Amino acid sequence: QKEVEQNSGPLSVPEGAIASLNCTYSDRVSQSFFWYRQYSGKSPELIMSIYSNGDKEDGRFTAQLNKASQYVSLLIRDSQPSDSATYLCAVSWGGFQKLVFGTGTRLLVSP
Amino acid sequence: DAMVIQNPRYQVTQFGKPVTLSCSQTLNHNVMYWYQQKSSQAPKLLFHYYDKDFNNEADTPDNFQSRRPNTSFCFLDIRSPGLGDAAMYLCATSILGRNDEQFFGPGTRLTVL
Numbered sequence: 001q002k003e004v005e006q007n008s009g010p011l012s013v014p015e016g017a018i019a020s021l022n023c024t025y026s027d028r029v030s031q032s033f034f035w036y037r038q039y040s041g042k043s044p045e046l047i048m049s050i051y052s053n054g055d056k057e058d059g060r061f062t063a064q065l066n067k068a069s070q071y072v073s074l075l076i077r078d079s080q081p082s083d084s085a086t087y088l089c090a091v092s093w094g095g096f097q098k099l100v101f102g103t104g105t106r107l108l109v110s111p
Numbered sequence: 112d113a114m115v116i117q118n119p120r121y122q123v124t125q126f127g128k129p130v131t132l133s134c135s136q137t138l139n140h141n142v143m144y145w146y147q148q149k150s151s152q153a154p155k156l157l158f159h160y161y162d163k164d165f166n167n168e169a170d171t172p173d174n175f176q177s178r179r180p181n182t183s184f185c186f187l188d189i190r191s192p193g194l195g196d197a198a199m200y201l202c203a204t205s206i207l208g209r210n211d212e213q214f215f216g217p218g219t220r221l222t223v224l
Contacts, residue, residue: 004153032211043201043218044154049210088153092211097142099213101153 002027004091006102014110019076021105023089026070032092033065033072038104039085048074079109114138115216117202123222124192132187132219134202143185144213145177146201154201160185161207189221197223 003026013019021035032051036044050056050063050072062075072091076083086104093100115136124130134143142161146154158167160179174196176188189196199220203213 008151034212036215041220043199043215046212046214049212051210097205097207097211097213098156098159099211103151103153 002030002091002093002100004089004100004102006087006089006105008103009106010108011105012108012110013079015079015081017079017109019079019083019107019109021074021076021087021089021107023072023074023102024070025072025089025091025100027091027093030067030070030091030093032097033063034090034092034099035061035063035072035074036088036090036101037085038088044088076107079107081109081111083107084109115202115204115214117200117216117219119219120217121220121222123224124189125224126193127191130189130192130221132189132200132221134185134187134216135183136202136204136216137183138204138214139182140204140206140214141182142205142207143179144203144205145175145185145187146203147196148199148201148218149197157187192221192223194223197221 035048038044048063050065060077064073088104089102090099144159145157148154157171179185199218202216205213
């Protein structure tokens with residue numbers, strides 16, 4: 001059974017701080033890794049994709065992947081109240097690009 | 112703008128009354144997915160299409176069916192909704208072989224009375 005694990009939170013950070021979100025996965029042959037942001041009552045929005053070990057930066061977001069440790073993280077710099085949402089980690093095992101999602105970490109950024 | 116559209120955004124049905132949810136896309140993606148998401152849970156894949164090839168997840172109840180009449184449209188039919196089927200239903204699309212990225216529509220919130 002392929003699994004993706006996330007701390008449900010909430011993770012509370014003050015405005016302007018760095019938020020660090022973590023995700024572990026169970027299968028060593030995982031190929032692709034994604035972070036989705038989901039506001040309450042809305043659908044998931046893709047914010048970051050990462051495919052190889054190391055860091056990938058996009059604006060205030062940095063994704064980090066360590067396949068040996070089966071670990072992927074998302075850093076949000078200069079956190080804003082508008083970043084308050086649930087962040088879903090998703091992992092693909094190839095084939096028809098099926099994703100398995102974690103249950104998400106709720107982030108709260110206080111002004 | 113290219114996008115994934117779901118209709119209706121909110122659907123109320125009665126216990127046992129069939130309901131159909133629709134998804135359309137202007138992205139020209141060849142893979143379409145249906146997910147079910149309940150409150151505070153991860154999206155759960157129900158099935159997906161690669162072009163017209165239908166792929167059902169092993170644990171998707173028979174009560175859920177799907178149709179994809181063409182590249183742009185996909186439908187989710189719930190033949191006899193139960194109270195446990197109340198959820199957000201999400202349609203997503205992707206291009207096979209391109210980085211596995213999936214893009215979601217806005218979802219349909221289903222209420223079963």
